[in-house]
Amino acid sequence: MKNIFKGIIVLIMLAACDSNRVYEEYKTIDPGGWHKDSVASFNVEINEAEPGYNLYINIRNQGNYPNSNIWLFLDIESPDGQMLTDTVEYILAEKSGKWRGSGIGDLFDNQFLYRQNVRFEKSGEYQFFIRQGMRAEQLKGIHDIGLRIEK
Template identity: 40%
Template sequence: MRSKVGIFFLITMLFASCDSSSDFDAYVALPKSSWNKKNTIQFTFPINDSIGKKNLFINLRNSKDYAYSNLFLITQMNFPDGQVIIDTLEYDMADVTGKFLGQGFSDIKENKLFYKENITFPATGEYTFKVRQAMRKNGAVEGIEELEGITHVGFRIEKIK
């Protein structure tokens, strides 16, 4: 049994390392599958190509415990020259029948959400991407303190071929 698990892990790692379209791909696991409104997730990455076009994605894994059909996020991109771009984004997490969107056969769904499409980074250097949840209940002023059901948050940069 142990050898089957080892072989599965090795094959999984081989497939993951063969992804030539990815310039950056990282995840952060959230404690207790819950995203606190004060927990800003941060990814720092180098950009060595200021000519090639890229697509940027926010990757999320959610469980059946996620209680909403949408998700509001606040993002911040910090450039090497000190420029900062902040966006408020909304994503659909479920269809009109309440079925979760995303990929996966189990209770965990993987969502690859477009953040920026067909962009060129203006300069080489180190960039930082930050994201936090900004969910609130209808009519409420205060945000949801603990957003349950989000297990992982990731950031991915893909080269456009």
């Protein structure tokens, strides 16, 4: 019983060490594939309009993902309705075919810096929308897509 209690305390302490995190969430992609029209949306409440936020895109891919890269379409809507639209490419595998990121079994986890030292102009709810841009009707092999914001 003491070992279980000690394990729980260690987990709580590790979670508390991530004090820079403002927001982090993953959306699980349909096992049948990420449809070209399917949107992963994230609603983030920003209470301090100050500089210094880093935005990350988190991707978990399976070993059967058929490409070495992924293109994503991102839309960010500010509390006053202004939209920022962007297209980004991330490399998931080396030229040798070795998957990047950390992996357990057949699942590989990557965190990519999207924007650094961002200043949110207004406090309030920001909406982030992410779609796959790989020109595939159903993109197979992507398990989760996530967003992380840090100070």
